[in-house]
Amino acid sequence: MRKSSLAFVGVLLGATALAHPASADVKIGLLGGVSGPIAAMAPAMIDAAQLAIQQVNEQGGLLAGENLVGVVGDSGCNPQNATDAATKAVNIEGISAMVGPHCSGAVLAAANSVTIPAGITMITPSGTSPEISKLADKDTVFRTVPSDDYQGRALARTLLERGTGKVAVAYLNNDYGKGLAEAFKAEFEEKGGEIAGFAAHEDGKASYRSNLAELADGGADTLVLFDYGDGTGLTILRQALENGFFETFIGGDGMKSDAPIRELGAENLGTFYASSPVGEQSAGLEAFNAAFKAIGGDPNAIFVTTSYDATFLAALALEKAGGDKAKVHEALREVSNGEGEAILPGEWKKAKELIAAGTAIDYKGAAGDHNFDANGDVPGTYALWRVEGDTFAVETEMK
Missing domain, CATH: 3.40.50.2300 (Response regulator)
Structure with a gap:
């Protein structure tokens, strides 16, 4: 970047x-x-x-x-x-x-x-x-x-619509990770999906292999990762790929960073996706x-x-x-x-x-009209992005 x-x-x-x-x-x-x-x-x-x-x-x-x-x-x-x-x-x-x-x-x-x-x-x-x-x-x-309550629920619906009915969820133990994970879990289970593993992790550890092994024991081949692509999220993604714990990886907006592409190589991220806001x-x-x-x-x-x-x-x-x-x-x-x-x-x-x-x-802004509600929040539009070359391209819109 x-x-x-x-x-x-x-x-x-x-x-x-x-x-x-x-x-x-x-x-x-x-x-x-x-x-x-x-x-x-x-x-x-x-x-x-x-x-x-x-x-x-x-x-x-x-x-x-x-x-x-x-x-x-x-x-x-x-x-x-x-x-x-x-x-x-x-x-x-x-x-x-x-x-x-x-x-x-x-x-x-x-x-x-x-x-x-x-x-x-x-x-x-x-x-x-x-x-x-x-x-x-x-x-x-x-x-x-938009609030992560919206993003998490939209991501859950999108995965189910794409045929992903069973996932494991790893999230950073902070306000961002917890809020996004809980919103995702609530919607995914309500709509009939199965959460095979759901666990918080702390920032800054050298190894998350034991965390990943426990999550993988649930039998899901998809890991939903709510973390930051410049930090712990990169370490977890790297170790999951190196050890073959999961086949597909779904990140929240914090994972839509060029760091995983730069550090891991686009050729290794063919099954890595991330959600993030997109301007209408x-x-x-x-x-x-x-x-x-x-x-x-x-x-x-x-x-x-x-x-x-x-x-x-x-x-x-x-x-x-x-x-x-x-x-x-x-x-x-x-x-x-x-x-x-x-x-x-x-x-x-x-x-x-x-x-x-x-x-x-x-x-009338770049990201929308921004008609604030009573809490100062705005609605928004999200998309699921895939890695394409050295950047991201829209895979599908999320609703």
Whole structure:
């Protein structure tokens, strides 16, 4: 996955787009998993967020021409790291909104400890745990990606429709892995499938062969693996292949990483599939794809559409709120509620003029319309992906 200078200069400096004096800056936090189990995914996600910021600044900036700045922080997909990074972003950098964190446990920790008490609106592009919906967040936590309750159930239905009626399930023992596994299990069994093994595992062990052997004893030839492809999930997949424990492997969105392809070889992954969100074909998606390709990005990289949308939405809400941090969460619902003149990705100048005129707008994003429900959640579309060359291609849509 391309690691552009745009994203990583931001990491080193703590902020990007420093063309204007600091007094003219409006800052938003970009809190990502730059290190840790999704490190291979994070650069493209940050690049997509920076594209939105670039477009805002090229088309007049925020409010009276202020420069929008993305302050990049590293959560490491770790609750404590996320809390520390969020504290710095809020209390030292003075951000007005936050995009991220990328991982569910980090979202829960940073929200509870930092952004909710501070009244800062958080929009995560990839925190998918059902627990996020339950936060007592005073309507300040949103996401542009569907809950894993939806993904897990859709994946269960898809496997059954494809004739896979018996599976073993291995999941990372954290908020992400547990939430996804439980949703999958509930739907799979309810629809008549058999779970031949269901077990949590801890992160960072050198060997998972005994775990895999126990799961394989149930007689399933398919392993459903809810983990991260840059971390423990890669180790488990490697050891399962080396020892012939299973024939087919199904991952959640955390496994849709280029790390397994790079480390294990596409030729060894002919029976490896992963689910992840996919943008519905729309004018919004086409606009994003063209703009992201123009800066060298891969529109098929995981969570790039949701990362872009989260950032563009944060900017729209700040503009609508007149820069008032306390009003961003209310403004966010106003700029993406299904009512008003359509705004597509990249149409900042148009949106800015309409907001100034008091005209209602409705953002039609790369990943969807984002009409937030009472919990700040959105519906979405998922697909099952297969390995094709050095990347992923859609195998089938999930319903």
